[in-house]
Every structure is written in C-alpha cells, then in structure tokens.
Amino acid sequence: MLGKGLLKGMRVTFKTFFHKKETLQYPEEKLTMPARFRGGELDLNTEKCIACGLCKMACPNHVIEITTAMDDAKKRHLKSYVYHSGLCLYCNFCVEACPTKAISWDKNYENSRYFRDELDVDCLAIAKQKLTKTISADDKASAEKDNTLKGGILDE
Amino acid sequence: MQEIMSLFQIAKMLRALLESFLPDQQLVDICMSLINIGAIFTIISLSAVVLVYAERKVSAFIQRRSGPNRVGPKGTLQSVADMVKLMAKEDIMPDGADRWMWMLAPMLLFIPAAAVFVVFPFDNKAIFADLNIGIFYFIAISSQSVLPFLMAGWASNNKYSLVGGMRTVAQMLSYEVPMVLSILGIVMLVGSMRMSTIVAAQEQVWFIFLQPIAFVVYVITATAEINRAPFDLVEGESELVAGPFTEYTGMRWALFFLAEYANLLAVSAIAATLFLGGWNGPWLPGWIWFFLKIGAMIFLFMWFRWTFPRLRIDQLMSFGWKILLPLALANVIITGIGMYIYEFFS
Numbered sequence: 099m100l101g102k103g104l105l106k107g108m109r110v111t112f113k114t115f116f117h118k119k120e121t122l123q124y125p126e127e128k129l130t131m132p133a134r135f136r137g138g139e140l141d142l143n144t145e146k147c148i149a150c151g152l153c154k155m156a157c158p159n160h161v162i163e164i165t166t167a168m169d170d171a172k173k174r175h176l177k178s179y180v181y182h183s184g185l186c187l188y189c190n191f192c193v194e195a196c197p198t199k200a201i202s203w204d205k206n207y208e209n210s211r212y213f214r215d216e217l218d219v220d221c222l223a224i225a226k227q228k229l230t231k232t233i234s235a236d237d238k239a240s241a242e243k244d245n246t247l248k249g250g251i252l253d254e
Numbered sequence: 255m256q257e258i259m260s261l262f263q264i265a266k267m268l269r270a271l272l273e274s275f276l277p278d279q280q281l282v283d284i285c286m287s288l289i290n291i292g293a294i295f296t297i298i299s300l301s302a303v304v305l306v307y308a309e310r311k312v313s314a315f316i317q318r319r320s321g322p323n324r325v326g327p328k329g330t331l332q333s334v335a336d337m338v339k340l341m342a343k344e345d346i347m348p349d350g351a352d353r354w355m356w357m358l359a360p361m362l363l364f365i366p367a368a369a370v371f372v373v374f375p376f377d378n379k380a381i382f383a384d385l386n387i388g389i390f391y392f393i394a395i396s397s398q399s400v401l402p403f404l405m406a407g408w409a410s411n412n413k414y415s416l417v418g419g420m421r422t423v424a425q426m427l428s429y430e431v432p433m434v435l436s437i438l439g440i441v442m443l444v445g446s447m448r449m450s451t452i453v454a455a456q457e458q459v460w461f462i463f464l465q466p467i468a469f470v471v472y473v474i475t476a477t478a479e480i481n482r483a484p485f486d487l488v489e490g491e492s493e494l495v496a497g498p499f500t501e502y503t504g505m506r507w508a509l510f511f512l513a514e515y516a517n518l519l520a521v522s523a524i525a526a527t528l529f530l531g532g533w534n535g536p537w538l539p540g541w542i543w544f545f546l547k548i549g550a551m552i553f554l555f556m557w558f559r560w561t562f563p564r565l566r567i568d569q570l571m572s573f574g575w576k577i578l579l580p581l582a583l584a585n586v587i588i589t590g591i592g593m594y595i596y597e598f599f600s
Contacts, residue, residue, distance in 0.1 A: 104562065111316045111561040121320040 131205040136188040138206030140181045142221040144229065146200035149174040156195035161186045176222060183209065184217035259539035261380035290382050294371045302515040306333040309556055316560040343504035348411055351501065355409035360502065360509035363402035366395045367516035374523050375449045377533050377540035388449035389441065392524060393434055396479070399517065400426045403488070406498035406510075418497025421567060422488045425478055428574045429485075433475035435582035436468040439589045440528050453532030462529040467585045469529045471578055476521040477558060478574070480514065484562035485570060522551035 122129060131137070140162075149166045165177040193201055201221075211217055268289065272282045307322065307330060314321030322329030347356065373388040375381040385391050400423055407419020441447055443464060444455045455461075462469045478485040489497035499510050526532060526547035533540030565573070 107561045108557060111557065114318055115312075115315045117318050119315075119320045120318045123320075123323075 129207075131207065135205050136190050136203055138204040138209065139183055139219045139224075140192070140221050141202045141204040142179055142225040143200045143202075144176065144222065144225045146198045147176055147179075148198055148200075149176040150197065152195045152197065153192035153201060156191040158189065158191065159185045159187060162192060178220070179222040179225075181219045181221050182217065183219055184214060261377035261539075261541050265380065287382075294382065295368065298368055298371065298516045298519070299512065301519045302512045303333045303337065305515045305518065305552065306336065306511075308552070309559075312553065312556040313560050316557075337508070340504055340508045345506065346501075346503045348501045350411040352409035352411070355405050356501075357506075359402045359406035359409060359498075360506045360513070362405065363399055363513045364509050364516070366398040367513040367520065369395050370520045371516075371523075373449050374520075375453050375527060375532055376544055379450075380541065381450060384448060384450050387447050389437055389447045389452070389524075389528070392520075393430070393437070396517070396520065397426070397430055399513070403498050406502070410498065410501040412501055414494045414496075415498050415500050418488050418494045418500070421494075422481065422498065424567075425481070425485065425487065425570060425574075428571060429475045429478035429578070432471055432574065432578040432582040433479060435579070435586055436465075436471040436475065437528065438582075439465045439468040439585050442586070442589050442593065449527060449532075453527060453534065456531040457534055460529065460531040460534075465529065465585070465589070467581060468589075469525075471582045471585065472525060472529070473554065474578060475574075476525065477555060478570070480517040480521055480555075482518070482555060483559040484564050486559075486564060487567055487570060490564055518552060518555060519548065522548045522555065525551045 149164070151164050151166065154160075154162045154164050161182045163178070163180040163182070166174045167177050169175055193203070265286070269282060269286055272285050273279075276282050276285065310332070311321045311329075322332035325331045325335045347353070370392050372382045373385055373391050375384075403422035403426075404419040407415040407417075407422070410416070440452065440461055443461065444452050446452065481488045488494075489499060494500075499507055502510060523544075526544060530547045530551070531543075532547075533544040535543030535546075538546075
C-alpha cells in the first residue's frame, strides 16, 4: 500500500520520542573511558619503576625526559621524570616498552591548558604526591586500629 | 466552569469594567477592538517563543537527546535568550541588494501571517470578525505570503536566495490548488464559509470522520504551504544555504522566523477548526479545547518534520499535481454524490 513506509517511519520516531535519553550532561557527568583508552598524562608508579629508561628510548618524539642516578650499590634511581604531553602522539610505545608496567595512562580527556608550559608534566612529583595522599588516607583508617604502622610506611 | 471561563464571558466582564469609567459607548468599542488585536498579537509572538522551544524539544526527543536544558528550568528560557541574541545582532545588508524590496520583504511576509488570525474562532462567539466568507478570506490572505518570499529572494542579490524564492512560488502556488479543493469538501457539507457555522456544524460529528481524505490532503498541502519538512526545499540547507533567508540577519531574520511559526499556528488552527471540531468539547472551556487541538496538530507537523527526508523538486511537483490534485477532486465528487444520496434517502 502507498504510504505504508511513511507510517512505519512515524511509528519509529514516535517510539524513540519516549525512549530514554542518551545525552550525558558533560560538566556534571563524565564518561569513564574504556580500558584501552590512550590519553591524558602518564601515570608513574614509583614503586615499580626501575629507571631503566626503556620508555624514553621507545618514544618516537622524545616526549619523555629522564635523569637517573646510581647509588652506592650500583642501583639506578629515578631523579626526575618529565612527560611533555604537548609532543605526545599517544602511540602507547612507552607503556608497551616498560618491563615492570610502571607507567599507564591516567585516562583523562580534559587536556586543554592555558599555557604551553603546563603541558610539561612532572610525573615523579605527581606520583610522590599521590603516594603521600593515599598513605595519609590509609592512615586515617589504620591509625585508629594500629598506631605503630604509621611511622614505618612514611619513612620509606 | 465551562460557561464562566469562556472567552465571551471574559470579554463581557472586561466590557463592563471599561463601561464603568469610560464615558462614551464608542470609546468602549474602540478599546475592546484594540484589546482584541493586542490579544491576537500576543498569541502570535508568544506562540513563536513557545513553538521554538517545543520544536527543539520534540526534535531532541525524537533523536534521543534531551534538548535545551541549561537556560532556566528545563531550558524553558532558551528561546528568550535566543530572542535577546537576535535583537543584539548586527544588521547586515548585502552589497547590490535591492534596498527597499529587501527591507520590505520580512515585514510584508508578517502581515498576511498575522491577518489570517482575524477569522479564527478561539471560543464560542470569540472571533474577531465573523466574516461570511471566513475560510475564503483565510485562503486569499495566506496565499499573499508567496510574494514576500520571492521579493526576499530577488532583492538579496544572491543566487541561492533567488532559487529559493522561485521554488517557494512554484511550491506554494501548486499546493494551494489541492488545499482549496480539500477545504471545498467541508464547505459543501456545511453550505457556508462562515467559521462559526462550520464549527457549530461539528457539534455532533467532527469532519475528520466525514472527510478523512480531505484531512489527509489538507495536512500534506498545509505542510507544503508553510514550507516545512519534508517540503522545505525552499530553505534546503544542503543545497540552498537558507533560501530566501540567506542574506538576512538579526531582527529581519527573526521576522521571517516569526512569520513561519505564525503560519504554522494558522494552518494548525484551520485544521482544528475545519476537521477537529474547533472549540467544541466537554467540561473544559472552549478556548482550552481549541488550543489543545492546535497543539495536537502542531505536534503532528513537528513529528513529520523530524521523521521524513526532504523531497526532490520534481518529486514535489509531480506529487502535488498528479496525486494530490486528483485525490482532492475525487473527494469533492464523492462528497457531492454522497450528499445527493443522503438527501435522497432522508
């Protein structure tokens, strides 16, 4: 029958009229990115990092700047770890190269900055900040139970 | 409730109030007609604000979005913000434009769009001018809006505008014929072109049940007459930028917009009056019924817009002349035969 397709189309749109809305109210609600999402800044785990410099070598754009220092036992330690996110092409080579899986993406997609300098991220400082934060958060929970543990972790 | 809240009673109360402090009867009459005109303009300009919001919400809901929801509660003040923006915009006139025609076109377009509201029966006895040629007046006046489109297209000195204007003329002229013929069926049944008589004739049965084909033809042609999708070739943005509106900015463009939504309201009001029983309805006051029916028709037009893809110009023409016109003519003939048989048996 002529016009049947029109009625079918109208039925479809009428159904979607009452459908649940797909809109995400962005500044209030935010998407959680999938596991394989590459973006944001490098999340450095200082406890896993062995300062081998493989991530720096793997990077095609020389985005990662590392300075290391040997200690008395001839063990390398990380002195600084700067990630120039403005140059990064998010190829994931550094994350793949890391033998101890010490770096990962923080999956943040709000990367706009006012100044170019702000694109250079001091990953080591951030990692240390995070460490103290989590420890102090853990502290609050554990301090009530066990006071002796507190000093030990902070000294390390 | 139905009696007290009717527009006729409200007008009567207002008249009594005016008579209490105005000395002359003639002065009261002038005041009352000014109030009526003011009310009609309020309806037109308010409806444009409300309809823009409604259209954006309907389009959003059909596309599973939530639409404007930032300005004001649930985004209700969005169209007010848009209006303020339009008023603040710079008025740009294209080089080589036909100055007077270019400036006149949006204003001239608004006049027929507003003038047709004279004959709408908003409620029992609430009609600005109950002409004995009411529906004819509507057709005659609304067909005047063809010319301003062509004026705007020609005067803009822009090929897109001109092509859009030419398309408007072709489309609106050819769809007017089946539209008039579909209305003719109603006029034959009632035997009058007076709006109040047409509404009174539908107290028992709405004409949509007696004239279903005419209703379908009317809705299709009305969509084409007001240049809405799927017949919006006039401003088909993928081919013509915005048709005759391309070169207009700020308030001039807003006048086009206002006229467009006034036309949408007008054809919906005519559909409600001719086919859906006008202000007839139980319990609620007549004008609420009238606006509810208009709302239903407007939703239908918006539903069309966000469902159907745009037609090609040759498809549009052949559909109008080869399908709608014979259909409307056949409806007229069938109505005549039906009326003859009905009279023969009763």
